[in-house]
Amino acid sequence: MQIYVCVKHVPDSAANIHIVDNLKIEESVPFLLNPYDEHAVTEAVVLKNQVPGSEIIAVCLGKKDAESTLRSALAMGADRGLLVETEKVCDSMTTARALHAAIVKDGPADMILTGKESIDNEGMQTQFRIGALFDFPVVTNAVSLDIKNGNAIVTCELAGGRTRTFDLSLPCVIGAGRGLNTPIYPTFPDVVKSRKKPIETLTLPELNVPAAPGSAKIVSMTPLVQKRHPRKITGTPSAQAAEIIRILKQEAKVLS
Amino acid sequence: MKQAGIVIEVEHNQVKETSLGMITLAGRTAESLTALVMDGITREITDQLAAHGVHTIVDLVLPDAPEIRLNPAVRAAAVVHAARELTLDRVLGLSSPEGKDLLPRVAALLDAPLVMDCVDVDLNTGLANTSQYSGKVMAQIQLTGETLVFGVRPNAVPPEPRPVQAKTVVLTDNEAVPENITLRSWDNKDSEGRQSLVEADIIIAGGRGLKNKDNFSLIIDCAEKLNAAPGASRVAVDEGWVPYAFQVGQTGEKVSPQVYIACGISGSIQHFAGMKTAKMIIAVNRDENAAIMANCDYQVPGDLFDILPEIMKQL
Numbered sequence A: 001m002q003i004y005v006c007v008k009h010v011p012d013s014a015a016n017i018h019i020v021d022n023l024k025i026e027e028s029v030p031f032l033l034n035p036y037d038e039h040a041v042t043e044a045v046v047l048k049n050q051v052p053g054s055e056i057i058a059v060c061l062g063k064k065d066a067e068s069t070l071r072s073a074l075a076m077g078a079d080r081g082l083l084v085e086t087e088k089v090c091d092s093m094t095t096a097r098a099l100h101a102a103i104v105k106d107g108p109a110d111m112i113l114t115g116k117e118s119i120d121n122e123g124m125q126t127q128f129r130i131g132a133l134f135d136f137p138v139v140t141n142a143v144s145l146d147i148k149n150g151n152a153i154v155t156c157e158l159a160g161g162r163t164r165t166f167d168l169s170l171p172c173v174i175g176a177g178r179g180l181n182t183p184i185y186p187t188f189p190d191v192v193k194s195r196k197k198p199i200e201t202l203t204l205p206e207l208n209v210p211a212a213p214g215s216a217k218i219v220s221m222t223p224l225v226q227k228r229h230p231r232k233i234t235g236t237p238s239a240q241a242a243e244i245i246r247i248l249k250q251e252a253k254v255l256s
Numbered sequence B: 001m002k003q004a005g006i007v008i009e010v011e012h013n014q015v016k017e018t019s020l021g022m023i024t025l026a027g028r029t030a031e032s033l034t035a036l037v038m039d040g041i042t043r044e045i046t047d048q049l050a051a052h053g054v055h056t057i058v059d060l061v062l063p064d065a066p067e068i069r070l071n072p073a074v075r076a077a078a079v080v081h082a083a084r085e086l087t088l089d090r091v092l093g094l095s096s097p098e099g100k101d102l103l104p105r106v107a108a109l110l111d112a113p114l115v116m117d118c119v120d121v122d123l124n125t126g127l128a129n130t131s132q133y134s135g136k137v138m139a140q141i142q143l144t145g146e147t148l149v150f151g152v153r154p155n156a157v158p159p160e161p162r163p164v165q166a167k168t169v170v171l172t173d174n175e176a177v178p179e180n181i182t183l184r185s186w187d188n189k190d191s192e193g194r195q196s197l198v199e200a201d202i203i204i205a206g207g208r209g210l211k212n213k214d215n216f217s218l219i220i221d222c223a224e225k226l227n228a229a230p231g232a233s234r235v236a237v238d239e240g241w242v243p244y245a246f247q248v249g250q251t252g253e254k255v256s257p258q259v260y261i262a263c264g265i266s267g268s269i270q271h272f273a274g275m276k277t278a279k280m281i282i283a284v285n286r287d288e289n290a291a292i293m294a295n296c297d298y299q300v301p302g303d304l305f306d307i308l309p310e311i312m313k314q315l
Helices: A035-050 A064-076 A092-106 A126-134 A188-194 A237-251 B017-027 B043-051 B072-085 B097-110 B213-226 B234-238 B269-275 B304-314
Strands: A002-007 A009-011 A031-033 A055-062 A080-085 A111-115 A138-148 A151-157 A163-169 A172-176 A199-203 A215-223 B004-007 B033-037 B056-061 B090-094 B114-122 B127-132 B137-144 B148-152 B167-172 B181-187 B202-206 B229-232 B259-263 B280-285 B298-301
Touching (some): A009 A064, A031 A064, A035 A055, A035 A064, A035 A138, A055 A064, A064 A080, A080 A092, A092 A126, A092 A215, A126 A138, A126 A172, A163 A172, A237 B298, B004 B017, B004 B072, B004 B097, B033 B043, B056 B072, B072 B097, B090 B097, B114 B137, B213 B229, B280 B304
Parallel strands (some): A055 A080, A080 A199, A138 A172, B004 B033, B033 B056, B056 B167, B202 B229, B202 B259, B280 B298
Antiparallel strands (some): A138 A151, A163 B181
């Protein structure tokens, strides 16, 4: 199988985000492989072990320094990387077109894996747009995946522990959720080996990425800090419990 | 803008409160509202929709067979069909569990821009506010295109009555059932009786302070008493005390309840990413120096194993 994994270079979730010009974030913070994409790469490795002879290609749209995220995917077990390099900030419609064009050029794909969302823009949609451009079926928040008789049997999770199981014909697009697997933690030799794996750099003009019929553009950004001023509830556990119940009833009005 | 279509979610034959709130939000910037209802219309549903400002109610008729009717690809195609048929140039739905699997499909099929998890939307200008970077940033996003799609965060706006005259239209979608994606099975365990995390008014969540799996039942019991949804920090999930579906935080659910009661949760930056938009945060913690104690509305220093049973006793 030819397995493509779309990965994104995102700020570390623990980083403090600072905003510049009310429009973008200060990019000096550490960036890494989007956590949900780690599950996608890991699942690709699982599939490769099941179907010997498979190849895993990690694809990323981003600036030059996104190469480090591709290296992380290579250290986890991807065979090679494709970097669609751009300095531009791309919305989901353009990103999907770029990833689609890169995979078409390199392909054909038997399966495309992504994370269910990126932790920076939290758009939750690129996997569906890639699917629509290829006319491949798509599912998201996958928590289990099996290949049987040339089909993908995928269980996806809704909230509240509810699940749905789908039968997808290949090729298909699958958005990985956290329950899918435990991400591979690369060993030092894996990291060393990944440095020798090839990364091909492509650009939007050479891929002839078509213009999208719409756009989503960030026009302003403000830090989301809610200043809360804690009041202390003291006393015996019984008195504290009584006060909590009073607050729920009288202030929050969520209990009758 | 010509016409705004709102995808309605129904539960137990009632329009969900979160859907009514979305109608209120849409009504602030749109003159005429169209509701898209997919699982059958009753008198009760039309009354609720008309009482909140919906002018046109569309009964989107889907095949009866649940494996077809519940297939998100079928539902998305039906919404797209309605959008084209009724020339809807704005489509809204909830960023609910179902909505997260529906609205991106709709946007992809329409090749239209989409912002998910909006806390505010201006349907005239196409501007939407949504949080990014795990709740650290509020971004204002300008959508442009022929049709614009918005996913609205449940509980972003409370419903307000706005009675109007509503007419009902029946729309049958005769499009072929997709062959490349089939729904084989679905299971609704836990949906009955237990509150959905993203839609609950009260969430009571437990973390490391619960110490083990058995103790976590205290959170679940207390949630039942309070008619709240039980939640958990990542630690509790990683330790295997509760399933992943309970997790609130950066890599779990993002929630905006009226009240979030954090018990034995230290309040990491990743946990705050999932619950910082709660209207009120009550923190129960033995450690007065825990991060959450400095960033809540009520800090309750003490042992949750003493305080929670007291709450249950007094209710």
